Amino acid sequence: MSTGSFGFLGLGIMGTPMAKNLLAKGFSVTVWNRDSAKCASLVEAGAKQASSAAECVEASSITFAMLADPAAASAVVFGPKGVLEAMTAGKSYVDVSTVDDETALKIGEAITAKGGRFLEAPVSGSKGPAEQGQLIFLCAGDETLYSEITPQLDVMGKKSFFLGAVGAGARMKLVVNMTMGSMMGAFCEGMALAEKSGLEQSQLLEVLDLGAMANPMFKLKGPSVMKRAFPPAFPLKHAQKDMRLALALGDQLGQPLPVSATANEAYIRAKGAGHGDSDFAAVYEAVQTKP
Amino acid sequence: MSTGSFGFLGLGIMGTPMAKNLLAKGFSVTVWNRDSAKCASLVEAGAKQASSAAECVEASSITFAMLADPAAASAVVFGPKGVLEAMTAGKSYVDVSTVDDETALKIGEAITAKGGRFLEAPVSGSKGPAEQGQLIFLCAGDETLYSEITPQLDVMGKKSFFLGAVGAGARMKLVVNMTMGSMMGAFCEGMALAEKSGLEQSQLLEVLDLGAMANPMFKLKGPSVMKRAFPPAFPLKHAQKDMRLALALGDQLGQPLPVSATANEAYIRAKGAGHGDSDFAAVYEAVQTKP
Amino acid sequence: MSTGSFGFLGLGIMGTPMAKNLLAKGFSVTVWNRDSAKCASLVEAGAKQASSAAECVEASSITFAMLADPAAASAVVFGPKGVLEAMTAGKSYVDVSTVDDETALKIGEAITAKGGRFLEAPVSGSKGPAEQGQLIFLCAGDETLYSEITPQLDVMGKKSFFLGAVGAGARMKLVVNMTMGSMMGAFCEGMALAEKSGLEQSQLLEVLDLGAMANPMFKLKGPSVMKRAFPPAFPLKHAQKDMRLALALGDQLGQPLPVSATANEAYIRAKGAGHGDSDFAAVYEAVQTKP
Amino acid sequence: MSTGSFGFLGLGIMGTPMAKNLLAKGFSVTVWNRDSAKCASLVEAGAKQASSAAECVEASSITFAMLADPAAASAVVFGPKGVLEAMTAGKSYVDVSTVDDETALKIGEAITAKGGRFLEAPVSGSKGPAEQGQLIFLCAGDETLYSEITPQLDVMGKKSFFLGAVGAGARMKLVVNMTMGSMMGAFCEGMALAEKSGLEQSQLLEVLDLGAMANPMFKLKGPSVMKRAFPPAFPLKHAQKDMRLALALGDQLGQPLPVSATANEAYIRAKGAGHGDSDFAAVYEAVQTKP
Incomplete structure (x- = not known):
């Protein structure tokens, strides 16, 4: 050596x-x-x-x-x-x-x-x-x-x-991925409400991209949502696993996380409907409902 | 004329x-x-x-x-x-x-x-x-x-x-503001879990700013959350009103919005605790709990 | 006179x-x-x-x-x-x-x-x-x-x-009906989890009826859930309207009601799926998912 | 033998x-x-x-x-x-x-x-x-x-x-206790809204006891909520643990349980605030907010 x-x-x-x-x-x-x-x-x-x-x-x-x-x-x-x-x-x-x-x-x-x-x-x-x-x-x-x-x-x-x-690295990753999962849940609800409201999802994406919320994830995943095509970059089942672990961390520390817990249930719904191997943006499939 | x-x-x-x-x-x-x-x-x-x-x-x-x-x-x-x-x-x-x-x-x-x-x-x-x-x-x-x-x-x-x-302009604004309110709720849960986990919130902000979620809102409101100081740019009571109207739109159209509904209750908690005139990032006050 | x-x-x-x-x-x-x-x-x-x-x-x-x-x-x-x-x-x-x-x-x-x-x-x-x-x-x-x-x-x-x-009568009715709607939501989640777990729903009903939660509503609506038949005694759209009004009351009074707000979204999902004129127990249709 | x-x-x-x-x-x-x-x-x-x-x-x-x-x-x-x-x-x-x-x-x-x-x-x-x-x-x-x-x-x-x-006994117990925990969450929201609305909680209890929701648990725990005294019959931390396990079962089976997940977060809030050893009805402490 x-x-x-x-x-x-x-x-x-x-x-x-x-x-x-x-x-x-x-x-x-x-x-x-x-x-x-x-x-x-x-x-x-x-x-x-x-x-x-x-x-x-x-x-x-x-x-x-x-x-x-x-x-x-x-x-x-x-x-x-x-x-x-x-x-x-x-x-x-x-x-x-x-x-x-x-x-x-x-x-x-x-x-x-x-x-x-x-x-x-x-x-x-x-x-x-x-x-x-x-x-x-x-x-x-x-x-x-x-x-x-x-x-x-x-x-x-x-x-x-x-x-x-040691341990702080793993915890930081969970916090980041929980935030990402919930943010994606919020985004998909916005996209679904836009569609139900008779608005063009592409216009919502443009408006979001011009304002304070503009971020690479909306830009990247928005078209996936529009096409309802979710080739896996980050598989939904892994995203959901990270949310589960982050919620368990909150549980252990006495930190309530109701928004993330509710988002997590949407991922579970998507997973149960067969979208576990799709990209995590496929949570949209659990959010939108037929018109 | x-x-x-x-x-x-x-x-x-x-x-x-x-x-x-x-x-x-x-x-x-x-x-x-x-x-x-x-x-x-x-x-x-x-x-x-x-x-x-x-x-x-x-x-x-x-x-x-x-x-x-x-x-x-x-x-x-x-x-x-x-x-x-x-x-x-x-x-x-x-x-x-x-x-x-x-x-x-x-x-x-x-x-x-x-x-x-x-x-x-x-x-x-x-x-x-x-x-x-x-x-x-x-x-x-x-x-x-x-x-x-x-x-x-x-x-x-x-x-x-x-x-x-006519009407589409008002609806687009509600969709955008609902997405913003829920995204802020997700962000505040991430910030609260970071603190409870013994992580530095400033480091979480840095990590977020380097990844796919990077956006001006986290950058602008993150320091407010850290300082627990919320001078009103967009008053919480107005943000909550927009979420309420967006949820009513979803109700009327048969579009469930559980993540946003749960985030809305956090804003109601914050409003009930006297933060209605603070900036909407003060929803953090309803998310975090004493250690 | x-x-x-x-x-x-x-x-x-x-x-x-x-x-x-x-x-x-x-x-x-x-x-x-x-x-x-x-x-x-x-x-x-x-x-x-x-x-x-x-x-x-x-x-x-x-x-x-x-x-x-x-x-x-x-x-x-x-x-x-x-x-x-x-x-x-x-x-x-x-x-x-x-x-x-x-x-x-x-x-x-x-x-x-x-x-x-x-x-x-x-x-x-x-x-x-x-x-x-x-x-x-x-x-x-x-x-x-x-x-x-x-x-x-x-x-x-x-x-x-x-x-x-004057007004207290109307408010009491909203409180009662909100509690009822959320309790039905809790019940339907229990029934759905029982089915997914391979348990007989009829046995869950029997167990519930022998314990501290025993109540006429579970007894009356349980068989409806099992048969997936919901002739309207209290139409779902009216139950959902009462939950909406109760949530608005909480909003106005600064009382967060996250469990009821989440249950309300399940009713909205059921209503959006065409169950508005069925009995409110038809919220089960929004809770259960295909196996 | x-x-x-x-x-x-x-x-x-x-x-x-x-x-x-x-x-x-x-x-x-x-x-x-x-x-x-x-x-x-x-x-x-x-x-x-x-x-x-x-x-x-x-x-x-x-x-x-x-x-x-x-x-x-x-x-x-x-x-x-x-x-x-x-x-x-x-x-x-x-x-x-x-x-x-x-x-x-x-x-x-x-x-x-x-x-x-x-x-x-x-x-x-x-x-x-x-x-x-x-x-x-x-x-x-x-x-x-x-x-x-x-x-x-x-x-x-x-x-x-x-x-x-084997396993069905344990699963039935989780389903029952999850239903109980969520039902208690619904009840506490009703009690909190009654108080905020200027109604007497004792009158709400009487009204509930005369209707389709009448059950021993409301009768037994209602007075505890009114007195804000929660001597442990079923400790909150155990009730929350059962909810956590039931939610994990739903996760594993692809059954979304958003009402129970939201109720669970209220128990976590109560536990985090020091009510883990009180009776599980102490989730009321996490539901009600100061007037």
């Missing part, structure tokens, strides 16, 4: 372009993926390849991980030839996967128990921003580590936040 | 700058205001002054009106020496006041019964945009008239829409 | 059995109905017949009125040959119709301005209780008058309440 | 009177409790005492269990000297504790894997009904076993239901 060597675990839709961006800026990167075939394009771009997560951690001072879900994130850390087997004092682990509060805490404790440093850093943004280095990192955990990896986060993203102790 | 002469009734916060913008572009304008003192600055800027609404209409081919509310808008039309007394074929009336559906229809019918042409054109935007000629006009009624006054609307605003038969 | 002579205006489904019950107990009753044919069965039972509302009031010391709606109630009082023409000091008027707050106040003021006494007394109960003398009277206005007519109210009903100044 | 010998595990507020009722009818009962001191009064009443759950099962053909919560119910089955160690073909286990869907399934599978028979039988009713033998049993699982223990259930309760496969 040389100082300033980086590991990258998980080479999916997100992880591959993120690791490529690190390589392109001249950083030394060792990669690993469960299906090793996915390592090829990275090796071609100059990466070293490890045969296990443990070997990757061993070869790196700081290891990033972008795994699919909490189960995968846990398996890579706690499983055989996993991260923990090679974690020691002086090494660091940065989990940029989207996991829940609890999983983040569990992983963080295991890493620090081994003497390592841990940063939770879920991202806001999908495939496009990952490729363009325009992600947003919602970081929490070891602040010194956060400062040290600023150059790497700056390569992969346009902005990063340090939010506090 | 000469062709291309304009009347302007109502010289308040909005009407004064709108009429001034017309004058500044060289249009011939005759003004009238119930309190005639308010005519002085316009006369100085080149306007003629009429001694009654009827006289103003008589002197003009097209008369604009910007009155405070439905009662004032009706009084100026139907009252003694009012608009109707001078309305004849060949004359036009453009009401840019914010009135309800029914008042717009009643005025429109009275104007057309006299042979005149009518356009309902409520504006989106407040004092600043009025001064800068950046208003948005939501027009409905006589489409030929709409086309003819495009040069004048372009002087006073940045964009105008023609929405259909 | 002799002391203790009663008038009765309005001989519909409710008024006819109410007046008959008065006659059966030996009270002297003069009747009037807009369509005079409906007086026949009453005259046969011993009633005198008046040719106008005014004549009926003239012949009676205390006149009851059971009219269809606020418009009819107002017409009978303010119209030609109406109640007001014959109202004088020493006479009393008891309006048992269901009218709104404002109509009750307007009629009350007109009666008392003529020197008469006024009692608002909307009833709870429909055709069956009217026939069996089992109505409930929600009275407000002149308390002395209320005391004097106790014998008559006891003949027509099983219980009467004195609630305060 | 003799045929017709019964075991009883868990001698708390509910279990003690239930076991006593069995003894009083002459059934042979062996008891066990974690804190053995609680066995004394039962032994005095004729019970045999076992030194462990396993010993109790060994001595009995059918064993009942009334444990505090899912954790306790699981510990008694799976722990050392627990139920499973003695479970064999020919023996039966009837869990009358209130546990969740999943715990019921897990216990049921373990019992049947050992060759035993299992019945889930959560009760509706609290201390009083337990003493008076007036409980309601919501049974699911082995139907033959259900039939065989009818005499015992009839001694402890007034009614029992067989609902289907």
